[in-house]
Amino acid sequence: xxxxxxxxxxxxxxxxxxxxxxxxxxxxxxxxxxxxxxxxxxxxxxxxxxxxxxxxxxxxxxxxxxxxxxxxxxxxxxxxxxxxxxxxxxxxxxxxxxxxxxxxxxxxxxxxxxxxxxxxxxxxxxxxxxxxxxxxxxxxxxxxxxxxxxxxxxxxxxxxxxxxxxxxxxxxxxxxxxxxxxxxxxxxxxxxxxxxxxxxxxxxxxxxxxxxxxxxxxxxxxxxxxxxxxxxxxxxxxxxxxxxxxxxxxxxxxxxxxxxxxxxxxxxxxxxxxxxxxxxxxxxxxxxxxxxxxxxxxxxxxxxxxxxxxxxxxxxxxxxxxxxxxxxxxxxxxxxxxxxxxxxxxxxxxxxxxxxxxxxxxxxxxxxxxxxxxxxxxxxxxxxxxxxxxxxxxxxxxxxxxxxxxxxxxxxxxxxxxxxxxxxxxxxxxxxxxxxxxxxxxxxxxxxxxxxxxxxxxxxxxxxxxxxxxxxxxxxxxxxxxxxxxxxxxxxxxxxxxxxxxxxxxxxxxxxxxxxxxxxxxxxxxxxxxxxxxxxxxxxxxxxxxxxxxxxxxxxxxxxxxxxxxxxxxxxxxxxxxxxxxxxxxxxxxxxxxxxxxxxxxxxxxxxxxxxxxxxxxxxxxx
Numbered sequence: 001x002x003x004x005x006x007x008x009x010x011x012x013x014x015x016x017x018x019x020x021x022x023x024x025x026x027x028x029x030x031x032x033x034x035x036x037x038x039x040x041x042x043x044x045x046x047x048x049x050x051x052x053x054x055x056x057x058x059x060x061x062x063x064x065x066x067x068x069x070x071x072x073x074x075x076x077x078x079x080x081x082x083x084x085x086x087x088x089x090x091x092x093x094x095x096x097x098x099x100x101x102x103x104x105x106x107x108x109x110x111x112x113x114x115x116x117x118x119x120x121x122x123x124x125x126x127x128x129x130x131x132x133x134x135x136x137x138x139x140x141x142x143x144x145x146x147x148x149x150x151x152x153x154x155x156x157x158x159x160x161x162x163x164x165x166x167x168x169x170x171x172x173x174x175x176x177x178x179x180x181x182x183x184x185x186x187x188x189x190x191x192x193x194x195x196x197x198x199x200x201x202x203x204x205x206x207x208x209x210x211x212x213x214x215x216x217x218x219x220x221x222x223x224x225x226x227x228x229x230x231x232x233x234x235x236x237x238x239x240x241x242x243x244x245x246x247x248x249x250x251x252x253x254x255x256x257x258x259x260x261x262x263x264x265x266x267x268x269x270x271x272x273x274x275x276x277x278x279x280x281x282x283x284x285x286x287x288x289x290x291x292x293x294x295x296x297x298x299x300x301x302x303x304x305x306x307x308x309x310x311x312x313x314x315x316x317x318x319x320x321x322x323x324x325x326x327x328x329x330x331x332x333x334x335x336x337x338x339x340x341x342x343x344x345x346x347x348x349x350x351x352x353x354x355x356x357x358x359x360x361x362x363x364x365x366x367x368x369x370x371x372x373x374x375x376x377x378x379x380x381x382x383x384x385x386x387x388x389x390x391x392x393x394x395x396x397x398x399x400x401x402x403x404x405x406x407x408x409x410x411x412x413x414x415x416x417x418x419x420x421x422x423x424x425x426x427x428x429x430x431x432x433x434x435x436x437x438x439x440x441x442x443x444x445x446x447x448x449x450x451x452x453x454x455x456x457x458x459x460x461x462x463x464x465x466x467x468x469x470x471x472x473x474x475x476x477x478x479x480x481x482x483x484x485x486x487x488x489x490x491x492x493x494x495x496x497x498x499x500x501x502x503x504x505x506x507x508x509x510x511x512x513x514x515x516x517x518x519x520x521x522x523x524x525x526x527x528x529x530x531x532x533x534x535x536x537x538x539x540x541x542x543x544x545x546x547x548x549x550x551x552x553x554x555x556x557x558x559x560x561x562x563x564x565x566x567x568x569x570x571x572x573x574x575x576x577x578x579x580x581x582x583x584x585x586x587x588x589x590x591x592x593x594x595x596x597x598x599x600x601x602x603x604x605x606x607x608x609x610x611x612x613x614x615x616x617x618x619x620x621x622x623x
Contacts, residue, residue: 022176026165032174033092034082036164039176042079042152045186045218045239053078053161055220060235068225068232075155076195077206077219081177085148086168089114089127089141094163095134095156103337104197106131109158113202114140115211117150120569123211126151128200135163148173154202157195158223184216185209185358186239188232189247192283192350193221197337203344208351213358215242226251228264237271243361244268244275245354249282249325250340254300261308269317276361279309281325283350285340286333321357328353356495356620359574388510389546392438392619394489396482399451403438403619404546406507413505414565414599419515421594425601430569431502438491438619439499439507442466442537442548443556444478452481459611464536466554466614472498472582472606475557475615482617490619498559499618501583501601502573508551508586508598510544515597516551517543524552526596530589534612551596554614555584562603581605588612 023039025032037052046057056064056072064072091112100106107113112129127140140153155161168174187193187206195204202208210217218239226248236244246265249257265277281302288295302325309322328350329335335346342350390405414428443466450456457469470478475498483496490496499507510517521529522541530552538548560583563576575583581603587596590612594600604613 022174025170025174027170030170031090031167032170032172033165033167034174034176036080036166039080040179041155042081042179042216043077043184043218044179045184045220045236045241051160053155053164055218056235057238063231064235065225065229065231068222068229071194071222071225073160074158074194075161076157076201076204076221077217078155078161080153080155080164080166081150081179082152082166083148083150083175083177084168084173085146086172086174087142087144087146088139088169089151090137090139090167091129091153092137092163092165092167093129093131093135093161095131096160096162099131099134099159101158101196103341104158105199107200108195108198108203110156111200112138112140112156112164113154113200115152115154115202123152125202146172150177154200154207157198157201157204180216182216183240183242184218185213185243185245186218186220186236186241187245187247188220188226188236189245189280190221190226190251191223192250192342193219193226193247194223195219195221196223197341197343198347199344203347205347205350205354208347209355209358212351212355221247224251227256228252228260230260230263230267233264233267234271237268241272241275243278243358244272245278245280247280249280249301249305252301254297254304257301257304257308261305262311265308265312265317265320269319274319276319276321278321278323278357278361279305280323280354281305281328283325283328283335283342283346286329286336287339289333321361323354323357386436389544391441391546392491394486396448396485397451399447401448401482401486402441404441405436406439406503406510406545407436408433409506411506411509411511412513413502415515415597419597419599421515421597422599423601425564426599427565427567429565429567431506431573432569432571433502433506434572435621437499437503437621438494439503439545439547440616440618441542441546443554443614443616445537449478452485453478457609460534462534462536464538465534466537466549468534468554468611468614469609470557470613470615471609472557472604474609478615479617491621494619494621497618497620498557499616500573501558501560501575501585503618503620504556504558504585504616505598507545507547508543510547512544512598515599517598520551520593520596523550524587524596525549525589526552526587527590527592532589534589550586551598552587553589554586554612555588555602556586556614556616558583558585562601579603584613588614 025034050058053075054073095110099110107128110131114127115123116126118124129138206217206219228248329346330349337343386405392403394401410432413431415422415426446456446467447463449467479496525535542548560575561579562581562583584602
């Protein structure tokens, strides 16, 4: 039985609308006050919780440890989502408990955080509340343009919310928005997940990644208390999630990791056999350089946690991902408030490391081990200093792998209606790639494939010929093997992957805008000149970035599912979230010129192997 993921094609976790209509406000003078306790909140794993602003169902009180239950009364991760054209947004807010903590701001522990969607559909910070008493009123936004837009308010991280109302001028439009119908990312962890020591509620790692990936996220962080008790596994398994992130290692000593982690994951997998599980190592403490005993302790815990992963994977458990924690806070020691709890900088760095891991799960390209830059040599230049076509050379078992740099940039993907040979799925649209990447200079050769995989499946034999007769699934195994063999040589913070469809076309065009990146006969082996077979790589003309055979020779597998293009401008696209086949690009020796166009898209099932299906790999920065 094949293990398949379509993690973000979700059934609803919640009813589409708990309260079908926006409730009538209480009008006082010129302000209409809307009671948030009367509509559904984003960020809950259960439709009914012990209180409207709490995180666990009532039946959990008798099952989970008391200290965990008490922390579940905090409103961390809960979001009120609404739409208004109001130029002023006010709140009446009541919390319980102390307003502040020694290592947190009052806003982070007890305040509210307002975000709005800009004209591009991107969530942007808009305002905060500043509590000065358990019950207070505050204007979070004022003098904004009277434009209808979406807003969300993140609730306090380290306090309970007893009451919340949102006030807008009485003549303004106001509409409550229901929680997302998508299955959420369920994030179980420690005070780091909970939000300590974020300056405001929207700056936690789960909150940042929810905005970046446009997915719902449940914050199940419990300060000092994320310890993987089996009762927590039973509870968490009740929630219908798209992926479970287990981020508890900082709260556990070596013995509990060895005693609990395996049983916890087995129970979760028993209850949820098809849901991906991401195991995250704890971050390195910022003071280990001067207190080496802490480093030794951390290494021992990582060793045991990794051994759990290896054991379960060795037994055949599918859908398990491991993330090393070496650079979750960065390597300069400036990512924390007190050595262990992240500052906003540490939160941001943590999110940068984990974002691409979640993106890989979203796109179905499930990784096994994500190195997080804990090994490897630094590249000699920073990414921003690299120029298009700069060379990176690695050697695997005496076989060279040469990569060319493709810088970040914006281009038009697809083809114009006037392009000869175009088809309807090539809708032109503007794409921005925010990060550069390395692309293999040529298609993977047979000698390169053999150096990694130990065998050569190709029909046309030759060391310098492109490997072919390889499926998309075969290519994933090749990427995994290459990652292990090249771990020490690879640039820090980079991983091997099949290129996304966007990366492929961007690299193929190399700044050009026509059907081809140059004269086709000079650049490509295709039906008219190939002699009905593959040819040695790199014998035709390279494009402007030093990449050979982007047109012709063999079709090249891309990471993406085949799907419709977006209808508007897009930044760092992840492609279709599911499908019946994977994208191939570039044309081949067997097909005519129109199939070799930069915009041409084709599709094959991921287990197909044919004499004209090959591959090219990329190195991408995922920090």
